[in-house]
Amino acid sequence: MRWRQGPRMLAAAGAHGSSLDIPTLLIVAVSLATLLGLFLILAWAQQREVRALAWWGSAYLIGASSMAMWNTSTPALDMPRAVPEALTFLACGMIWSGVRLFHGRRITPLGTCGGALGWLIVNLFTALQVGSVTRIALATSVVAAYTFVIAFELWRERRKSMFSRFAAFVVPSLHAAIFLMPIGIRALLPAFAPAWITLLALEAIIYGVGTAFIVLLMVKDHHVHIYRHAATTDALTGLLNRRAFMEHARDLCAVRGRRREPVTLLMFDLDKFKSINDTYGHGVGDDVLRIFGQIAGSSMRATDIVARLGGEEFAAILPGDMEVAHKVAERVRTNFEVAGKVVGEYAIGGTVSIGAATSHAAVTDVDALINRADEALYKAKRNGRNRVEAADDLPAPESADLEERGKIAYFPIRKRAARRTQAATA
Template identity: 35%
Template structure:
């Protein structure tokens, strides 16, 4: 038994309006996420367009058949724009206006009102194209979305597929026959309204879920990122370090920890100002990041203290990495060549021991030994000897301050 077409039209207008207003509310309450703004306009335009189309026989045909379909097509282009913006691309005004303008110009021609089947075919084709473009925007940007985009992608593909089927399966039914429940295309028209309502609910829900998921990822990234240097903070280092140690322990791989502390940092701040001190911290973060691998864990764990946890790295390889970091930072022309320096303590895992707290403690002992022996050097922790092994990347004594 088919539902009454007038009832379906009223329910469709209500659902489009409700979902549009709720999406608009979510947009206004959040950080003004553009995706939600465009999606809200999609749903509200759909409600307005269906209202205008439903006025056939009451309002002039120019309003019901031309303006109504122009508004509906504009809603389809806004749907495409919402997915485009969510993927990180700017709105494309010619693409937004192309379908509505094409329909409006066609509506000015004398033969527009004479062929219902052609109007249905063209409208379905344009809607299917923009639905496909919406799905394509999600697919092409899937690698950088970092959210669960598949539900939205499936929904868009199904919506576009439905209108593709309509091109060949539906030759149109006049609104008078649809409202009366008579005519060959009544069943398809009923299903069309039902599919539109399900799509409106589904696309609003999954888009809001994607926007929320991305916002949560941004907050999480901010909570695990050092705001000055842009690298991981102490929380990120401890979390990532424990995970890396567990993986290396499972594979039986050695791990090395580099604990780095910028030399005479307080003196640098006092002499040149905190802005210069901040530049030194940023510069060291960049130098160290360029000399470790993607799988290693690096973070700023204190004021001028940094830590690098190197996966599958023995003592010799860790020593080479630390020496490169130390010498590269020492040679930076940030103030004067040789004015900047860093001391680095190294601790290596022994046997099956992969404990982050113990590695940090041992690297800290080595770091203070490097400080005591003149700074601007690398020191390796030794558990069986009184004095740790010493090695310097450039000089065994710190550079003299600039005159």
């Protein structure tokens, strides 16, 4: 019957062999692994900050050495079978450690070398026959275990939403699953074992080549992430810069507008910051800005967006009404009042004035909301600084009508800054 033809074909392949025999495949695998290892080492030499490339390149070279030992027939290089197998496990451990290093996690020497050391110890105290089901099961289980933990390390980074992350997780997982199949085939269908081993060797070669390219894609994505972060982040405080803040604010306002939910914008201005710079120097002034950036970031909720707009001017936009925003603003103000008392060895006595404005209608012009919050900030400066002042809340229909017709005036930041300077010197 036709359903019997598939097993017969596999059995025939196993019995008569194939032009792709194991020694030939090992030569191909050794050559490819050596070239890929040298390529990754060269990539590391050009990007020394990515130390994981050196680990991955070294792992490929060690793997190539282990396969060469399997295939050698030179008596001078003849050694116990456990040695090349242990080198294979060491290569797997180094790839895993490289993934951890790439993601900024600690490397564990026991995890890197544990598989190789354990294999040598098992072979030293037991008599595992070469080619036995037990030996194959243990060896493939070690490789599969390392490959699964590599996939797990990459799964932990899935929220970065980079294209290569998905492939980097799926490919090792499939490889680990395929590597476990010879255990069952060897035990249940011994006639098909030779053909399956050949297919497994081909899969391992393809996996090795594919993994090298995935690694390079991950490095490229890592650099793109760094450049994107640098382009949207204020270098001094680590908060968003003005451009990124406006983009995030528009997105938040669009979401809240569709839900007909309020949004509140806070404007922060450090009190007497020019006097701090003039008295203690710009270095101390920068320290004050950093401290406020840390306080603002840690005092906000996960849903709040905070940024440094420039100079001593900061802003935050929050989902919620004035009552919610006022609590957040007071938390920032009181925390900074404590942290800003002494900066370094100087009694600065730093404080911050805050203005808040809420919109219950859909916000189509973020600058208009910023202008209202800035008016409230100007009032906080006039009323003695170190306080939170709220803008007059416009009725929802009137606010929506004004925004739609563009009747809310926009005052550039330089005019607002000049106005606050006049208030500060008054």
